Amino acid sequence: MSERxxxxxxxxxxxxxxxxxxxLKSAGELEIVVFERGHFTSYSACGIPYWVGGDVDGPDALIARTPAEHRARDIxxxxxxxxxxIDVAGRRVRFRGLDTGLEGWIGYDKLVIATGATPIRPLRAPPPPRARAPPPAAAAVDSEGDVxxxxxxxxxGGGDVALRGCDTAAPVSSLQKWLGTADPGSASSVGACSGQTSTGVRVLARTPDPLPRRESLFSVARHLETAGLLGVFDAGAPVTSRLAAPLLSDPRVGLVITVAAxxxxxxxxxxALAWLDENFSEFVVGDAVIVLTEQVPGAAATVIDHVxxxxxxxxRAVVQIPFDLHLATGGPISWHRLTAETRDAYLTLLGALR
Known part of the structure; x- marks a missing residue:
């Protein structure tokens, strides 16, 4: 009797x-069963940059051996x-089809776990992310007027939103202190704790301190909604940030993924899109908008076309933000100092979210 x-x-x-x-062993001596949750096997992940750069014709060229070739060898x-x-005592595993939902058990004589892993990184302060939310928020003012x-x-840990987003008045308090006020669901409370831009957008800055007990970004969104305000959240990177998870679970919150072109x-x-699809749902990815920002004038056309x-x-949409010297300087962002092309791009982004 063969082993499995x-x-x-x-x-x-x-x-x-x-x-x-x-x-080492023929099909009559050994049965080999492989479970893979993805769509591909023997995939050259390190070759993806060459595909993006145009040196490789397409994704099929990155596959060293197709599933059909493996099955032809009785795998x-x-x-x-x-x-x-995994039932170690019973020497069996339970499997589930991701597309069909069907489940079952299969026994084994030997088990190989080759799922990969996430490395343990030493604790260190992450670099402050670049402010991404102020221009879309200013676009909301420019298009709506009364919002x-x-x-x-x-x-x-607190990014540079307050530093770059407030070109009129710096925040006088913080997100944490606002949440600790008697009535965070009032517009006056938000105004008393926030900074301001020249377009009237308010900015709630964050310090590295944790949020008050029983508060999360979901409750922040609820307080702002109660106050009749439009929350624009700058979650920084990566998309897997546990802080942003409550917002991703809310179907009313639009998702913008900003990536350098x-x-x-x-x-x-x-x-990142695959992680969102696996941990939330296909609807989160399907409703998301990818924003590609040009870092060098006119140098990103191939990358943008590829995406x-x-x-x-x-x-839902892929929106290109052209290179803008005002954004590239790293100083406070002023909506009226952006080029007309850049402002139009952010208005396009706002329209894609509706």
């Missing part, structure tokens, strides 16, 4: 193990199937 080896993970490590096992490869439980947007620094930055975009071609169908 079950392999969890069908990328480089998992399929290398499967191939080596098949070299039972099951794509879009994840293992959700009073409030930019909220939603980063974990460079191949190395775009390389991280597809995994629109290959990721445009994933999301």
């Amino acid at each position: 080896v079950v392999i969890i993970g069908g990328d480089a490590a998992g399929m290398a193990a499967a191939s080596q096992a098949r070299r 039972d490869l099951r794509l879009r199937t994840e293992v959700v439980e 009073w947007p409030v930019v909220v620094d939603a980063t974990l 460079r191949p190395d930055a775009i390389n991280r975009l597809q995994p 629109r071609t290959h990721l445009g169908s994933w999301v």
Whole structure:
């Protein structure tokens, strides 16, 4: 009677193990079952920058060996199937089809776990993220007139939203102190604790201190809604920030993913969308808007076309923000000092969110 080896993970490590096992034993001696939750196997992730840069014709060129080639070697490869439980005592695993929802158990004589892992990084202060929310908030004022947007620094440690976003009056308090006021759901309370831009946008700055007990960005959004205000949250990076998770679970909150229009930055975009799809739902990704910011005048056309071609169908819209010297200088952002082309791009972004 033949043995069975079950392999969890069908990328480089998992399929290398499967191939080596098949070299050592024939199909009559060993049954090999591989579970892979993704769409591909033997995928060259390190080749993605070359694809983005145009040196590789397409995604198919990044696949070293197709699923059909593995199956031709008597490897039972099951794509879009994840293992959700391991019964060590019973020597079996429980699997679930991501597309079908069907579940089942399968026994094993040997088990290989090749799912990959996230490295443990030493604790260090993250670099302050660049302010992204003030221009869209100013666009809301410019298009609506009677809307009073409030930019909220939603980063974990406090970013540069107050420094770059307040070109008229710096914040006199912080997000944490505002939440500790007697009535954070009143517009006057928000105004008393926030900074201001020349367009009338208010800015609630954040310090590295934690939010008050039982407060989160979800409750911040609720307070602003009660006050009749439009919350614009600058969550910084990465998209996996636990602080932003409550907002991503709210279908009323629009998601904007801002990425520099460079191949190395775009390389991280597809995994971010996949993470959102797996941890929230396809509707979060489908309603998201990708914003590509030009870092050098006229140098990002190929990258932008690539994103629109290959990721445009994933999301609601892809919006390009052209290079603007006012944004590039790193100082306070003033809506009226942006070029007309840049202002139009932010208005396009606002329209895509509605």
